[in-house]
Amino acid sequence: MARSTDLITRVRESAAFVSGVASDVHVNPEEAWQAAHGISSQQLEHLTSPRAFDSETHFTDNGPLTILYLLCVDSINFCFWPQRGLEYEHLARGLKEALLRDQHTLDADRLAYITGSQLQELLSLPSPMPEQDKRASLLRELGQQLLTCFNGQPEKLIARAEGSAVRLVDLIVEHFPGFRDCTVYRGREVWFLKRAQIFVGDVWGAFQGEGLGRFDDISQLTMFADYRVPVVLRQMGILVYSSQLAQKVDAREELAAGSEAEIEIRACTIEAVEVLKRALQERSSRDGCPVPHNVQLDWFLWERGERERDTAPPHHRTRTTFY
C-alpha cells in the first residue's frame, strides 16, 4: 500500500512548487549563497549549540506541564500586528505567569470551556486581543481533543510520536484541526503548518533535544512561515518582491488570507531557508562549519527580525489564525 506522504514532506513540496511558478515573489540563490558565506563560524557554533529556553518569558518546568504550556502558546501564536504593541512575548509570558499562579489553570477540562474574556483575564491584558474569541475557541478545541484522544495528558501525544518530529506534526494536524495550516494555490493544495511545526521546535528547544524533547528527525522541520522572517530575508536580498507587491506591502495594505501574493510570500520564505541551508551544507563540505537545523536557522532569522522590527520595512499584513 502506498505510504501516505507525511505532512512535512507536503510542506517542502508546496514550497518548491509555488516558488517555481510564483508571479510576485522569488528567491535569489546568489544572495542566499552570499548570506551563507557571510555567517561567521562563531555564529554558526552558537546557533548549533543547545540553547536554554529563556525562562523570563517562558514557563520551563521541563515536565509534562511544559508540553501543555507550549500547546497553548502555539495554539494562539498568531496575528499580533493589528494591535499596536502586542507581541508574541506578551502571550508567552502571560500564560507562564497564569501557570505560576495556578498550575491547573490550563488543565484540559478547564481549557475545554474557556471564553475570550476569560483568556484576556488569564493573560492580564488591558484590552481584548485581535481575534480573541477565535483564540479561545482554538484553546477549547485543544482541551476537548486532549480529553477525547489523550486522556487529558499532553505527554501521551508526545509519546505517540515515538521520537519522530515528522510523526508528531502529523498527529497534531490529525487531532487538532486548528493547526491545519493549508490552502489552495492555482488549483493545488499547499501546506505550511507553521504553528504545528513551531510547537515541535519549541518542545525540542525547551527540553534541549532530550527526554520529552528528543526527536531523531528534528532536521526534517522546515522554517516556520510567519510574517517576521520574510522581512529579514527581503532585507538580505534573498526574497525579492515584484514592484507591485512591494508597493502594497510597504504601504501596509492588507493581503487577503489565501491570496496568491500571501501564499507566494510564505512559500518562498520556506524555500529561501531551504536554499540557505543547502548553501551552508555546500560550504560545510569545504570548510567544515557546523550546519544548523532549519529550526535553528529560523530562530536566528526570527530573533534578528524581532531586534530590528522598529526600524525594518513593514511586514506583510494578513488576518489569519495560522501565523
Ligand SMILES: Nc1nc2c(c(CN[C@H]3C=C[C@H](O)[C@@H]3O)cn2[C@@H]2O[C@H](COP(=O)(O)O)[C@@H](O)[C@H]2O)c(=O)[nH]1
Ligand atoms: N518563524 C518564527 N515565527 C515566530 C517565532 C515566534 C516565537 N518563538 C520563539 C520565541 C522564543 C522561543 O525560542 C520560541 O521558539 C513567534 N513567531 C511569529 O512571529 C510573528 C511576529 O510575532 P511578533 O513579532 O511578536 O508580532 C508571529 O507570526 C508569530 O507567530 C519563531 O520562533 N519563529
